[in-house]
Amino acid sequence: MTNPSPEIAPAPSVxxxxxxxxxxxxxxxxxxxxxxxxxxxxxxDGNIAWCKAxxxxxxxxxxxxxxxxxLTELTEExxxxxxxxxxxGNHAQGVAWAARRLGISATIVMPSDAPQIKxxxxxxxxxxxxxxxxxxxxxxxxxxxxxAERNCVLVHxxxxxxxxxxxxSTGIEIASQMECFAGGAPxxxxxxxxxxxxxxxxxxxxxxxxxxxxxxxxxxxxxRSLAGGSIVDVGANPPxxxxxxxxxxxxxxxxxxxxxxxxMKGVAVTDAEVRxxxxxxxxxxxxxxxxxGAAALAAVLAGKVSVDGRTAVVLSGGNVDPAAFAxxxxxx
Amino acid sequence: MTNPSPEIAPAPSVxxxxxxxxxxxxxxxxxxxxxxxxxxxxxxDGNIAWCKAxxxxxxxxxxxxxxxxxLTELTEExxxxxxxxxxxGNHAQGVAWAARRLGISATIVMPSDAPQIKxxxxxxxxxxxxxxxxxxxxxxxxxxxxxAERNCVLVHxxxxxxxxxxxxSTGIEIASQMECFAGGAPxxxxxxxxxxxxxxxxxxxxxxxxxxxxxxxxxxxxxRSLAGGSIVDVGANPPxxxxxxxxxxxxxxxxxxxxxxxxMKGVAVTDAEVRxxxxxxxxxxxxxxxxxGAAALAAVLAGKVSVDGRTAVVLSGGNVDPAAFAxxxxxx
Numbered sequence: 196m197t198n199p200s201p202e203i204a205p206a207p208s209v210x211x212x213x214x215x216x217x218x219x220x221x222x223x224x225x226x227x228x229x230x231x232x233x234x235x236x237x238x239x240d241g242n243i244a245w246c247k248a249x250x251x252x253x254x255x256x257x258x259x260x261x262x263x264x265x266l267t268e269l270t271e272e273x274x275x276x277x278x279x280x281x282x283x284g285n286h287a288q289g290v291a292w293a294a295r296r297l298g299i300s301a302t303i304v305m306p307s308d309a310p311q312i313k314x315x316x317x318x319x320x321x322x323x324x325x326x327x328x329x330x331x332x333x334x335x336x337x338x339x340x341x342x343a344e345r346n347c348v349l350v351h352x353x354x355x356x357x358x359x360x361x362x363x364s365t366g367i368e369i370a371s372q373m374e375c376f377a378g379g380a381p382x383x384x385x386x387x388x389x390x391x392x393x394x395x396x397x398x399x400x401x402x403x404x405x406x407x408x409x410x411x412x413x414x415x416x417x418x419r420s421l422a423g424g425s426i427v428d429v430g431a432n433p434p435x436x437x438x439x440x441x442x443x444x445x446x447x448x449x450x451x452x453x454x455x456x457x458x459m460k461g462v463a464v465t466d467a468e469v470r471x472x473x474x475x476x477x478x479x480x481x482x483x484x485x486x487x488g489a490a491a492l493a494a495v496l497a498g499k500v501s502v503d504g505r506t507a508v509v510l511s512g513g514n515v516d517p518a519a520f521a522x523x524x525x526x527x
Numbered sequence: 528m529t530n531p532s533p534e535i536a537p538a539p540s541v542x543x544x545x546x547x548x549x550x551x552x553x554x555x556x557x558x559x560x561x562x563x564x565x566x567x568x569x570x571x572d573g574n575i576a577w578c579k580a581x582x583x584x585x586x587x588x589x590x591x592x593x594x595x596x597x598l599t600e601l602t603e604e605x606x607x608x609x610x611x612x613x614x615x616g617n618h619a620q621g622v623a624w625a626a627r628r629l630g631i632s633a634t635i636v637m638p639s640d641a642p643q644i645k646x647x648x649x650x651x652x653x654x655x656x657x658x659x660x661x662x663x664x665x666x667x668x669x670x671x672x673x674x675a676e677r678n679c680v681l682v683h684x685x686x687x688x689x690x691x692x693x694x695x696s697t698g699i700e701i702a703s704q705m706e707c708f709a710g711g712a713p714x715x716x717x718x719x720x721x722x723x724x725x726x727x728x729x730x731x732x733x734x735x736x737x738x739x740x741x742x743x744x745x746x747x748x749x750x751r752s753l754a755g756g757s758i759v760d761v762g763a764n765p766p767x768x769x770x771x772x773x774x775x776x777x778x779x780x781x782x783x784x785x786x787x788x789x790x791m792k793g794v795a796v797t798d799a800e801v802r803x804x805x806x807x808x809x810x811x812x813x814x815x816x817x818x819x820g821a822a823a824l825a826a827v828l829a830g831k832v833s834v835d836g837r838t839a840v841v842l843s844g845g846n847v848d849p850a851a852f853a854x855x856x857x858x859x
Binding site for chain 2: 228229230231232233234235237248250251253255312372375376474477478480481482483484513514517518520521524525527
């Protein structure tokens with residue numbers, strides 16, 4: 196496997212994400228959609244994990260939050276020019292969903308090996324999809340070219356202050372739901388992590404909670420970056436992973452700054468642990484969770500992160516091809 | 528196929544279910560568990576159905592509501608003697624869940640051909656399971672014998688005022704969620720129907736909404752009873768159905784009285800329509816819905832019942848064997 200294209204920086208942004216921005220995004224989400232539930236899940240040891248079921252968002256993942264927050268704060272001129280996004284699928288669908296609702300044209304650069312369900316849903320929602328070879332082409336270079344040609348805004352999947360704030364609205368909901376059902380603030384939030392958009396948003400939303408980003412084995416660049424004190428990428432030959440949604444090459448400074456100052460430490464999970472978590476969510480929660488969306492639960496079930504009575508586990512997405520899901524539940 | 532055992536009347540009850548009882552049950556559920564979400568589902572024609580995801584209850588079905596309401600209103604003496612229930616699986620798990628939480632012993636009479644997942648979960652929750660042959664033995668006779676021997680309370684799956692009120696709490700939640708997200712009261716609630724416990728509870732909860740009970744083809748005794756003005760049973764040779772949760776032989780007078788006075792009309796769906804609805808819920812909602820739980824959505828997708836902007840569709844349960852579910856999503 197050749198080295199995937201290095202990430203390039205998004206358009207320079209004059210601002211950093213803030214907790215006020217997270218609260219503003221949460222207020223917008225409140226008005227837009229029902230809260231996804233925080234479901235009590237009995238673990239095999241009898242403990243309860245509180246699962247934030249983001250796979251129940253209309254397009255099947257938390258990505259709708261960041262996309263909505265970003266697109267609703269474009270200027271009229273920016274709206275008219277349309278937006279571009281780069282995504283393996285969930286961010287694509289989030290941007291497509293928000294763009295359709297707001298009447299903005301969207302172009303999404305997606306890898307040709309993305310799950311069929313993610314490609315077809317993105318197109319169904321009216322976005323223009325441009326495919327690229329994950330191993331041979333730079334998706335960011337393609338996106339940058341389109342943006343330059345059309346003078347339009349790039350909605351980065353994680354390295355963007357609005358996107359981070361939008362994803363953080365998940366944490367505001369978790370906090371109010373945990374207060375209501377477990378009698379206090381969340382002590383710990385365990386979350387799947389690709390580029391770190393959600394993890395950094397959760398840190399802004401819940402500054403007093405421990406945030407644990409979970410990555411696939413061999414794609415644990417955030418864990419290693421946090422441990423080493425500076426950003427490293429996944430390296431030359433990352434192994435195959437079922438977690439298509441978590442295949443980010445490196446986090447961005449805007450994410451790293453928030454995660455590092457929060458004192459986060461990450462963990463990594465295997466594909467087998469992820470499959471076990473998908474099967475557990477099927478049997479016990481009756482939820483369809485995609486591989487990347489099950490990474491945080493995988494870490495809990497594998498005993499890599501513990502839960503207390505006020506630990507939240509984010510199930511971040513549910514867009515999985517039927518055949519792949521059938522193979523997972525065949526193991527039960 | 529021989530005629531399944533006729534239902535026998537539950538222990539005589541001195542009271543009828545009331546809307547006040549439904550509100551009391553709803554208050555208890557509020558304190559016990561998060562509301563299941565009311566999820567907007569885009570239909571192929573672009574209309575929105577609001578899906579009440581009762582498959583997300585801890586034991587996977589709305590049955591937890593009636594069981595909790597009934598068991599929490601037993602006297603201390605009744606609690607000490609334990610309870611008996613008869614169920615193909617979801618009511619079994621609801622009673623087992625509530626009984627374990629309240630420290631009450633529970634005996635459940637279940638058909639030997641119930642889905643394995645329902646049998647194993649009921650046992651895991653600590654209930655004693657007694658199996659019977661669905662076609663050769665009378666489950667109600669077995670239950671009546673145990674009740675007489677032990678002098679204990681029978682928690683009937685639908686012919687019980689507390690159970691009806693408890694199931695009705697679903698409607699109270701739907702009403703508040705619909706108000707919040709669709710700006711008004713539900714105009715219509717479409718619900719799977721077996722014995723009619725949920726349908727009659729919904730009628731008490733939402734007296735101004737149209738309630739549409741949906742049954743499997745050939746098991747549409749409620750539809751026929753409502754059309755004819757008196758209770759009829761399913762008849763001598765009901766066809767096979769995938770909807771194990773909806774195989775009630777006949778509704779009870781306590782349910783029929785509520786449904787008939789509400790002016791309900793029922794519809795029936797085929798197994799193929801049910802499978803299509805399960806697949807649609809998998810793809811669009813990321814929910815695992817069992818066959819019986821998908822009956823109301825099946826009626827909508829088949830064009831047998833229409834939705835307006837304030838129509839709720841109950842997805843009543845998600846307890847399905849993995850192999851059966853894998854076969855459904857293989858069709859996608």
